[in-house]
Amino acid sequence: VAERTDHDAPGRAPLADPAAARRRAEQREARVVTGLAELDSWLCDQVRHGLAASQQAGYRHWDGIAARMVDAQAPGLAERLRALAAVPHSGAGWEDRLLEEYALLRLLATAGRSQGRLPPALRDTVRSRVGFTVRQADVLAGATAVADRWHVLARRDTVTDRIRTRRTWLRGIRTGRPALVLSFAAAGQVLDDSLTPGTGTDADLAFYPGAVALRAVVADRRGVAAGGVPAGTTAAGLLAGYAAALAADPWLEIWPAVLDATPVRAGVASQPGLRDAAAGTLPLHPGAGDCWPLFALSGGRPLTVAGEWTPRGLWPLTAWDEDGRPVPL
Amino acid sequence: MTSWRDLVTASLIGTERAVVPAVSLPGLPPGAEAAGGAGDSAAVLLDRAALATAARRAGRRPDHAEPLPECDRDPRPAVSPAAGARLERMLRGEYPGLLAEWLAAAGARGLRPPLQLLPALLDRACRAGLAGAGLAGAGLAGAGLAGAGLAGAGLQRLAAEAGGPRARWLAALNPDWDFVTATGRTGPDTWRLGDASQRRGYLTGLLVSDPDAGRELIAASWAGAPGRERLEFLAALGGQLRPGDEPALEAALGDPSQDVRARAADLLATLPGSALGRRMAGRALACVRTEPGARGPELIITPPADRDDSMRRDGIPPIPAAPGSARPDRRRLLLEIVARTPLSTWTAAAGLSPAQVAARPAGDWAPALFSGWARAAIAQRDHDWITALIRLAIAGPLRFPAAALPAVKELALVADPALGAPGALPEPGPDTPPAARAILAVLRFRWDMLEELGYAGGAGT
Numbered sequence: 152v153a154e155r156t157d158h159d160a161p162g163r164a165p166l167a168d169p170a171a172a173r174r175r176a177e178q179r180e181a182r183v184v185t186g187l188a189e190l191d192s193w194l195c196d197q198v199r200h201g202l203a204a205s206q207q208a209g210y211r212h213w214d215g216i217a218a219r220m221v222d223a224q225a226p227g228l229a230e231r232l233r234a235l236a237a238v239p240h241s242g243a244g245w246e247d248r249l250l251e252e253y254a255l256l257r258l259l260a261t262a263g264r265s266q267g268r269l270p271p272a273l274r275d276t277v278r279s280r281v282g283f284t285v286r287q288a289d290v291l292a293g294a295t296a297v298a299d300r301w302h303v304l305a306r307r308d309t310v311t312d313r314i315r316t317r318r319t320w321l322r323g324i325r326t327g328r329p330a331l332v333l334s335f336a337a338a339g340q341v342l343d344d345s346l347t348p349g350t351g352t353d354a355d356l357a358f359y360p361g362a363v364a365l366r367a368v369v370a371d372r373r374g375v376a377a378g379g380v381p382a383g384t385t386a387a388g389l390l391a392g393y394a395a396a397l398a399a400d401p402w403l404e405i406w407p408a409v410l411d412a413t414p415v416r417a418g419v420a421s422q423p424g425l426r427d428a429a430a431g432t433l434p435l436h437p438g439a440g441d442c443w444p445l446f447a448l449s450g451g452r453p454l455t456v457a458g459e460w461t462p463r464g465l466w467p468l469t470a471w472d473e474d475g476r477p478v479p480l
Numbered sequence: 481m482t483s484w485r486d487l488v489t490a491s492l493i494g495t496e497r498a499v500v501p502a503v504s505l506p507g508l509p510p511g512a513e514a515a516g517g518a519g520d521s522a523a524v525l526l527d528r529a530a531l532a533t534a535a536r537r538a539g540r541r542p543d544h545a546e547p548l549p550e551c552d553r554d555p556r557p558a559v560s561p562a563a564g565a566r567l568e569r570m571l572r573g574e575y576p577g578l579l580a581e582w583l584a585a586a587g588a589r590g591l592r593p594p595l596q597l598l599p600a601l602l603d604r605a606c607r608a609g610l611a612g613a614g615l616a617g618a619g620l621a622g623a624g625l626a627g628a629g630l631a632g633a634g635l636q637r638l639a640a641e642a643g644g645p646r647a648r649w650l651a652a653l654n655p656d657w658d659f660v661t662a663t664g665r666t667g668p669d670t671w672r673l674g675d676a677s678q679r680r681g682y683l684t685g686l687l688v689s690d691p692d693a694g695r696e697l698i699a700a701s702w703a704g705a706p707g708r709e710r711l712e713f714l715a716a717l718g719g720q721l722r723p724g725d726e727p728a729l730e731a732a733l734g735d736p737s738q739d740v741r742a743r744a745a746d747l748l749a750t751l752p753g754s755a756l757g758r759r760m761a762g763r764a765l766a767c768v769r770t771e772p773g774a775r776g777p778e779l780i781i782t783p784p785a786d787r788d789d790s791m792r793r794d795g796i797p798p799i800p801a802a803p804g805s806a807r808p809d810r811r812r813l814l815l816e817i818v819a820r821t822p823l824s825t826w827t828a829a830a831g832l833s834p835a836q837v838a839a840r841p842a843g844d845w846a847p848a849l850f851s852g853w854a855r856a857a858i859a860q861r862d863h864d865w866i867t868a869l870i871r872l873a874i875a876g877p878l879r880f881p882a883a884a885l886p887a888v889k890e891l892a893l894v895a896d897p898a899l900g901a902p903g904a905l906p907e908p909g910p911d912t913p914p915a916a917r918a919i920l921a922v923l924r925f926r927w928d929m930l931e932e933l934g935y936a937g938g939a940g941t
Contacts, residue, residue, distance in 0.1 A: 195522035201494025247484075250491045254529035261527075386542035394538035401534045415545045419654055424545055431542030443599030446653065450551030450595070450646050462537050470596075478596050 179224050183281060184264055186223020190216065191260040194253050202249055210236035220282075227282030230311070231256065242437065251462075255402055275360035276400050285359055287368055296355035296370040299323035301330065302378050303346045304409060304457040305468035317342040320407045320457065320468075321356070321367075322381065329407045330356050330367040348457075348469045349477025351376040362399040365407075380471045383411030383455045386431030393460055408460040413453045414446045425456060425465060434464035444480055448472050484532050487525065495521040503528045505535045551649035556592040563932035564594040571600040575925055577893050579604065583638040585933045598643050598650060602657045605639035609659055609680075634719065636660075637684055671697070676712070683716045691720060699728070707737035714743045721747060726754050733793055745795020749820035750859045756794050757822040763791070764821040767814060768849075770830070770840070779842040779849070783810040783817070795820065811848040818852025823862050826853075834868035854891050866895045870923075874905060874916040888915050892922035897935075900927030 193216050197205075205212070213236045220229035231252075238249045262269060262277045269277060279285070301321040308317050317334040334343035346352065346369075353374050356367040384392070393406045412425035415432065423442050426432040435442055436459075448454060448470050458467040458480075467480050486501035500521050508531075558564065563586070570579055586593065593601060640647055640660040651660035662670065662678035670682040687694035698713045705713070714732070717725065729751070732744035748756035767783040786808045787796045796816045802809035826837045842849050850869065857865035870891055899905055900923035908917050 191523075194526060195520055198491050198522040198525050199495050201492055201496070201498075203492045203494075246488050246492055250488050250529050251533045253491075254526045254533050257523070257526040258530040390540050390542065394540075397534055397538045401530070413547060415548055416653065417545070424543065426545050426547060427542070430544050430547075432545040433542055441599075443650070443654070444596040447595045447598040447646060447650055450649055451548040452550055472595065478594075480596070 182223050183225050183283075186220055186225050186228070187260040187263045187281070189219060189223070190225075190228060191257060191264075194257045194260070197253060202246060202253075205249060206239040206245075208239070212236070225282045227280050228256070228259070229282070231280075234311075248463075259402060270362075272360065272362040272364075273399070276362040276402070279359070279361060280402055290357050290359050290368055291370055294358060294360070296357045297323065297326060297328060297367075298355045299325045299328070299353075300376055301352050301354055301356065302381050303348050303350050303352060304381060304407065305348050305459070306346070307459065307466065307468055308342065313338050315342060318405075318459075319343075319346045319348075320459070321346070321352075322407070322409070323356075324351065329365060330358070331365045331407070332356075332367055332369060345372075348479055349378050349471075351378040363396045363403055378477070380455050380475045381409050381457065383409045385427040385429060386410065386412065386425070386433045387427075387429070389433070389460055404461055406460045407457070408465055409455065409457045410465070411453055411455055413451065414442065414449050416446075422464075425467075428453065433460075436461060436464040436466040438463075439466045442467060442480070444478075445470055448478060484536060487529050487532060490525060491529070495525055500525045500528065503532050505532065508535075548653070549649075552645040554592060554644045554646055556590055556644065558594055559586055559591045560932055563591075563929075564597065566929055566932060567593055567597055567601075571597060571604060575922065576604070577890075578922075578926060578929065580635050580638055581893075581926070582929060582933070583635075583642045585930055585935065587638070587641055589934050591933065592644055593642050595646055598647055601639050602643065602647060602650065602654075602660065605636045606656050606659065608635045634684065636681060640681075676709075679709075680712055680716065683713070684719075687716055687720055691722070695725070707735075707740055710735065710737065710740045711743055714740065714747060718743075718747055721751055723751065723753065726751060730755065733795075741793075742795050742797065745793075745820070746859070749795065749856075752822070752860075756820075759790070759794055760817060760821045761825040763817050764825055767817065773841065775841075777840055779840045779845070781814060781842060781845040781849070783814040785810070787813060787816075791817075811845065814845060815848045815852040815855075818849060819855035819859070821852075821856060823853070823856055823860055823865050834862075834865040835871065838865075838868050838872050851888070854888055858890055858894055861894065863896050866891055867899060870895055870899060870919055871905070873919060874908075874912065889918050889922065892919040892926075895923060897923075897926050897930050900924045 210233075213232050217229040217232040220226070220232060235249070235252055238252065239245050241248065259277065259280055262273075263281050266274050266277060275285075300323070302324055304320045304322055306317055306319040308315055310316070315336045317336075319332045319334070321330040321332060322328065323330070332343075332346060336342045352372060353376055354369050355371040357370040358364040359366040359368075389406075389408050389410060393403075396403050396406055410425055410427065410433070412427045412433075414423060414435075415426045416423040422437065423435045423446070424432045425435065445456070445467050452473070454473070455471045456465075456467050457469040458465050470478050470480055472478055483501060483503040483505075487503065490498040490501055559567070563582075567582055570576060570582060583593075636659045643650070643660060647657070647660045651657040659678070659681055662674060662681045670678050674682060683694060683697065686697065694716075698717065702710060702713065710732075714729075726748065729744045729748050733741055733748075733756075735741050735744065745756060748754045749760060751757065767781060769780050769782075770777045771780050772778075787799055796813070799808040799810075799813045799816070801807060802811070823834070826832070827834060830837070838850070838853060850872070853865065854869055856862075857869060873888060873891075905920060905923070908920050912920075
């Protein structure tokens with residue numbers, strides 16, 4: 152999703168030798184460009200020989216190329232490649248998803264090798280997805296922070312390589328701007344618990360650069376306020392918002408969703424979905440399971456659901472019950 | 481999108497053998513799809529797939545689905561957030577034995593559980609029903625003295641009531657939760673045509689709403705019912721026994737099914753004034769007598785060598801061999817007799833309180849005696865005894881054998897909730913044995929639970 156940064160990174164340390172630092176930076180750029188070329192030819196090899204064998208290939212198949220991307224100092228690509236090992240076993244449509252991933256990776260490799268010709272914001276997006284990190288201190292020092300009352304909509308915790316990641320989705324009540332605050336914790340550490348879904352918080356948010364600047368860091372926090380029920384959109388409205396974001400960042404795969412809708416399902420075995428007042432329906436993400444608590448909350452009546460929209464469906468994270476109370480799902 | 485499927489097919493085969501299909505995307509500027517058209521066909525395929533992927537994701541339209549029927553409104557307010565959070569902890573595995581009490585207490589206050597917890601609650605009740613059917617014969621030998629079959633049916637009924645209209649609405653979506661509608665259904669059709677869980681639910685409900693009709697139904701169905709079902713009848717009856725049930729239960733002591741005989745004996749042991757209770761009291765007094773000791777009266781224990789036929793008929797199970805011996809474990813036999821003996825046997829004749837009786841030294845026999853009393857106190861719902869035994873377990877130097885632990889913990893599940901009030905019992909210290917700690921923890925949990933449900937002072941169940 153976004154690059155990891157060192158949370159406790161001290162401010163920019165005085166450089167002993169600016170020339171040496173510049174040399175190191177240039178070496179890394181060169182290494183990454185070489186790595187991108189290698190990735191590109193690996194991707195083309197896959198498609199040349201055919202993806203049919205991928206279901207028999209073990210995780211080593213992707214680990215090898217991922218390790219080479221680590222060597223090339225492109226950790227963002229390495230992470231994305233390692234995640235691919237699960238795709239051939241992700242159920243019906245895995246071929247489609249694997250081809251999508253390979254295609255988007257080649258797009259990234261191509262874009263990464265012609266950074267100079269990209270608009271600055273898109274270049275920032277490409278560099279971030281390749282794995283160039285932006286230090287939090289630089290984000291705080293850089294762009295002007297956005298002041299608003301931020302509605303904490305939802306959060307989701309995931310684990311990759313023993314690192315737990317917490318994604319917290321916010322939305323400015325005044326600006327309507329979506330924001331994503333990430334928190335990381337290694338084994339034994341606790342995740343940041345300061346942003347509780349359903350609450351509001353008066354704060355300044357500093358956004359990381361990018362074509363779709365979603366990721367932010369809390370620059371200044373003035374206090375907690377009531378959140379209320381957030382305004383939801385329709386299925387078509389959500390898809391239109393995602394389409395607009397994709398136009399700026401074609402690699403964007405997680406998009407914040409707030410929907411006014413009713414959970415529906417055709418039968419126990421069928422994939423549940425969310426149906427808006429105009430009958431527009433979006434599937435819930437298969438990984439989110441049966442979502443029975445969401446159905447129990449709704450009882451066949453519409454409610455406001457916040458979550459993450461992805462190409463595989465909507466992952467519901469928070470719902471507001473009929474008394475307007477937020478319920479984490 | 482046909483061209484996307486063609487791309488996927490070509491990618492599966494590989495561009496060594498497949499031709500790269502053209503993509504047609506509405507609205508694409510002319511020539512754009514030819515991007516990367518020259519050179520490596522694999523690269524061309526990937527570039528076209530990238531274009532199609534973005535188009536597919538950005539061009540997605542909502543599906544259409546049929547709405548579900550709306551659920552009837554539930555007029556009951558939800559429990560407090562603290563009570564809901566505790567229910568969630570219990571559904572995740574903390575003190576599952578208190579779930580029924582939570583549901584009954586909330587129901588008596590006219591409150592409902594948080595809606596989002598209903599699926600987990602219904603799942604739990606569903607599993608309890610399945611487990612209950614399998615364990616119905618465990619009887620007094622197991623920890624669940626009230627009978628796991630009844631507990632399962634009882635939890636299903638409580639969960640269905642607590643869930644109200646929303647639970648019925650959910651049950652229509654998931655067949656696992658059929659019992660919700662089964663327990664609420666009335667009429668002889670359920671009894672005639674329903675499956676085992678529906679019949680159990682119907683009978684349990686009928687015994688509550690119309691006790692006489694429930695008993696008539698059991699009597700009319702008894703002779704033709706298989707052993708397994710006769711066991712269910714007794715399990716359903718167990719929760720609301722009346723003195724008038726004794727003749728039928730005595731008759732069941734001669735039942736062909738071993739499980740039915742054992743269950744009938746267990747029930748008779750809990751029925752005040754039953755003949756079985758008097759027979760058991762005779763056995764108990766024959767093997768426990770009081771003699772003056774150096775520091776006051778002591779209990780002298782002389783159980784028989786093994787169970788005899790009359791004991792077997794009265795539900796005493798086979799006695800396993802003592803550790804390191806070929807002979808039956810007499811401690812076990814003592815325990816089984818005491819567990820079925822009316823507790824008044826110990827106090828009434830001697831004019832003593834339960835605490836005074838329980839505190840008498842009994843040497844090596846003390847743990848078996850304690851476990852027997854604990855089981856009797858739970859089965860006979862005798863709060864004076866339960867309180868006395870809990871105080872003894874916390875204060876005394878008793879060392880409980882591992883086998884007695886479930887019975888000891890169960891004391892705390894059925895004790896007067898006021899024992900869990902702060903200051904009601906001594907706080908655990910460094911010397912407090914683990915079993916006593918467990919008792920105190922359960923009692924405190926129950927106290928907090930009932931307070932959250934509006935029972936000021938914790939009492940009221």
